[in-house]
Amino acid sequence: MATGTNITLTDGANAGDGLVVFVFTQNTPTVTSVTPNSGPVAGGDLVTITGTDLTGSTVDFGGVPATGVTCTATSCTVSTPAHAAGTVDVRVTTPGGTSPVTAADQYTYLPPPAADIDVNLTAQPHLGILVPYLTYTLTAHNTGPSAVTSATLTATLPAGATATGLSAGCTVASTTVTCTYGPIANATSVNKTFQVPLHLLSLGHVTVTGTRTASAPADPNPANDTASATCTVISILLATCP
Incomplete structure (x- = not known):
């Protein structure tokens, strides 16, 4: 009922019209x-x-x-x-x-999900007269806080080098090894390996660099997206990898 509406009250002697404010x-x-x-x-x-x-x-x-x-x-x-x-x-x-x-x-x-991938690369020599090579392990370690749903890491080889014995999910094109990684839970790691054959032209320092090139969800810390490993090859029978 709107304010100011007139109503009629019927109450015996008091019957009549009046203004009631609600x-x-x-x-x-x-x-x-x-x-x-x-x-x-x-x-x-x-x-x-x-x-x-x-x-x-x-x-x-x-x-x-x-x-x-x-x-x-x-x-x-x-x-x-x-x-x-x-x-x-x-x-x-x-x-x-x-x-x-x-x-x-x-x-x-x-906040939006984020997963920091810490890239690590190690090398191990396998020497001999027939098929000497260096084995590289390219590691994606998820430091969190979220789980990684997918990631791609690449390894850049020295000029003239190639890679063999690649883990599943890795390919090589010229001097670049590309490895894809599936889900990685927080605080866990996934390794991929490949081999770099040695020959007389490999003498000296052999440096390979691993880099995170893509991952999901977003990586909030690019400072740890790259790692390198250098081996010193003295001959096909003698090499050191720190």
Whole structure:
């Protein structure tokens, strides 16, 4: 009933017309749960907020307005806005006020997954008159925090060198060995090996460099994406690899 509406009261001798003013007070809304209570920093997650007196609410996540807000008296469905990583309070506002901050209204923005691959390369000589060679082990060690879903490491050989005896998932083209790696759990490693045959032209220093060229999720630390191993070949019967 709108303010200022005339009504007629019938009560015996007091019957007649009069003006009655109704004052409506809307309760302050409350938030009792947020489901799900975590999601990506990019936003866009569909979230259901439950509580009381939510009709006509606007909703914000840490002060950033949500979009696609649809509310009933006891629940709101919203799309989360983008926000920096961390935990924020989800608050609803109506003409009755803004919901108080409680532990039940918290939502955590999760940083995007990242997996740091630490590249390691070692060498071991296998000498003899017939088929002398150096064996290289190219290691992808996942230092986390997330699991690696895929990775590609390459090894650059000296000019004129080639590779044989490659592990599954490795190929060679000219002086480049390319190895692909499947899933690597946090704090674990996967090794790939290949051999570099020696000949008289190999005398001297033989340096091979391994490099991470691609991986998923993103690698946050490029400082450990490269490793080298150098062997000193004195003859096909004598070589040292530190």
